[in-house]
Amino acid sequence: MIKNIIRLFIFFLLGIQLSHAASINALALKNGCRIVQRPATFFTPTAFSAKIDAWSVYALQDESETSGWCSGAASRAPYVFVFELSEDYAIKKLVFNTRCQKEYKLISAKDIKVEYSVTSAKTGFVSPATYSLKQDTINTFDCMPVKARWIKLTILSNHGNPQWTELMEFEAIGDLVNPTTPATSPVGVWNTDFEWVSINKTSDGIIYGCYKWANGEMYLKKQNRNKYTFTWKQNDDGQRGWCVLVMNKEGTKMSGTWGVNNDTTKFGYWEFTKLQSAPYKCANDLTVAARIKEEAVAAEPKLNVMIEVVDKVSSKAIPGIIDLYTIENFYQVPSGDGMYTADVKVSSRIVVKTFLPDYYPSIDTFVVTDAEQKRLYVTRMVQLSKLKAGSTILLQNLLFARTSAELSPSSYAGLDQLVTVMNQYPSMVIELSGHTDNVGSAKQNLDLSKKRVDAAKKYLVDKGISPDRIKGVGYGSKYPVASNDGEQTRKLNRRVELRIITM
Numbered sequence: 001m002i003k004n005i006i007r008l009f010i011f012f013l014l015g016i017q018l019s020h021a022a023s024i025n026a027l028a029l030k031n032g033c034r035i036v037q038r039p040a041t042f043f044t045p046t047a048f049s050a051k052i053d054a055w056s057v058y059a060l061q062d063e064s065e066t067s068g069w070c071s072g073a074a075s076r077a078p079y080v081f082v083f084e085l086s087e088d089y090a091i092k093k094l095v096f097n098t099r100c101q102k103e104y105k106l107i108s109a110k111d112i113k114v115e116y117s118v119t120s121a122k123t124g125f126v127s128p129a130t131y132s133l134k135q136d137t138i139n140t141f142d143c144m145p146v147k148a149r150w151i152k153l154t155i156l157s158n159h160g161n162p163q164w165t166e167l168m169e170f171e172a173i174g175d176l177v178n179p180t181t182p183a184t185s186p187v188g189v190w191n192t193d194f195e196w197v198s199i200n201k202t203s204d205g206i207i208y209g210c211y212k213w214a215n216g217e218m219y220l221k222k223q224n225r226n227k228y229t230f231t232w233k234q235n236d237d238g239q240r241g242w243c244v245l246v247m248n249k250e251g252t253k254m255s256g257t258w259g260v261n262n263d264t265t266k267f268g269y270w271e272f273t274k275l276q277s278a279p280y281k282c283a284n285d286l287t288v289a290a291r292i293k294e295e296a297v298a299a300e301p302k303l304n305v306m307i308e309v310v311d312k313v314s315s316k317a318i319p320g321i322i323d324l325y326t327i328e329n330f331y332q333v334p335s336g337d338g339m340y341t342a343d344v345k346v347s348s349r350i351v352v353k354t355f356l357p358d359y360y361p362s363i364d365t366f367v368v369t370d371a372e373q374k375r376l377y378v379t380r381m382v383q384l385s386k387l388k389a390g391s392t393i394l395l396q397n398l399l400f401a402r403t404s405a406e407l408s409p410s411s412y413a414g415l416d417q418l419v420t421v422m423n424q425y426p427s428m429v430i431e432l433s434g435h436t437d438n439v440g441s442a443k444q445n446l447d448l449s450k451k452r453v454d455a456a457k458k459y460l461v462d463k464g465i466s467p468d469r470i471k472g473v474g475y476g477s478k479y480p481v482a483s484n485d486g487e488q489t490r491k492l493n494r495r496v497e498l499r500i501i502t503m
Helices: 002-013 288-296 371-375 410-422 441-462 487-493
Strands: 034-037 078-096 111-117 126-132 138-154 167-178 188-192 195-201 207-211 216-226 226-232 238-245 252-261 266-274 301-310 318-325 332-337 339-345 347-354 360-366 377-382 391-392 429-435 468-473 496-503
Touching: 078 111, 126 138, 138 167, 207 226, 226 252, 301 318, 301 347, 318 339, 318 496, 332 339, 347 377, 360 377, 360 410, 371 377, 410 441, 429 441, 441 468, 441 496
Parallel strands: 301 377, 429 468
Antiparallel strands: 034 078, 078 138, 078 167, 111 126, 111 138, 188 195, 188 266, 195 207, 207 216, 216 226, 226 238, 238 252, 252 266, 301 339, 318 332, 318 347, 347 360, 391 496, 429 496
16 A cells, blocks of 8 residues: 555656546557567568568557567567657556467467666666466556656567467557647658658648659648648559658657558558758649649549559569559559559449569459448459469450350450460460369260360460460369359359460
């Protein structure tokens, strides 16, 4: 009892004025927290991706239960993290998520120590407290309010795994010590993960900026004290999105989250360090006021479309230019990082065509749901197969009626793509394999699959491709790719696949 009274008295002498607003997680990326010391880590995060990578240090701070931190290979406890908060907080609750990977037994962190400092990232740590974490749960610990600008977390042990240690999330819940502190101006030049960013302010008080990466522009949408919400767009690749940046109390650093289009469920991390107070000259200096007024004028709603194009095997993003069709319009959409974005007239259907270097071209038709049309945002993924010997590719839209080997007119576009590719690569030799559903006898299906391959081969030969470059084989119903229990899935088994033998 006496100890508690003494703690309360010391806390009062610190001059801490707790905010009446709801307490927040001071360690969250979205609240401007930085990691200034980190242990060995299984995954090194990618600065240029609009997502937080699992098993990286940032996954401790993304407030997601599905991603977390994992120790580096051959590393051993203790694991020491030091977090720099954007300003002074009064921390009153700690939360640790140990719902780790089930396939790795006894991997979650167990014994830990937490310390606090208002001096620096290396000195002045006080109020050490040790905790023992239970496995596969949310561990919550209330504590007497502790004033902190830096928080040190030391993981002393795990539950027994000899190789790896994991922790899914670490939160420090508290209140701002000085909630009424005036905002610090973001005007100036900043060094960031994406090269320099220059932020300026008009005589009317409009905050905007530009940045070097992809010839980008930024426009302030909302400010709440030292938290700045911007929209951004990039003139070189056509991408656009949002970012939320929190400035530290000294006005020397900003950090926060950023994302593409209007999707706030996926985000990356953006870190700023101030270089100088005078902003650079930007291409949008003379037009910024007009552009902001333009954006404020009510306009016809646009459907924000994001198409992620990736390698089917490696999941690596593929940059370039794709064609995007709606019911009424056509758009060519460039991207420098494989995330293709465009604002289009609201449509119930979009078609994406790709013809990217070293990849087999694709035609994908996507239905836009009523809910997506209402919220004006849709995202889809296109997976492409590499043009190399051994690759197997489903010939999309190559359709046959049941029991028929006659090509439907809708098949011609896909076969014409194959003709284009084979003309582009004259040494390319392929195998076409035919497949059926399981309706009918095995012998009938085998014969039917061979006839379907022959029909596809004949189309290619009629278009000028040498028959010596096309091998054909029928497998009947031997290799289904979907259930044969219903017509909706059974029709997926009636297909022709392409395998590249040589390039």
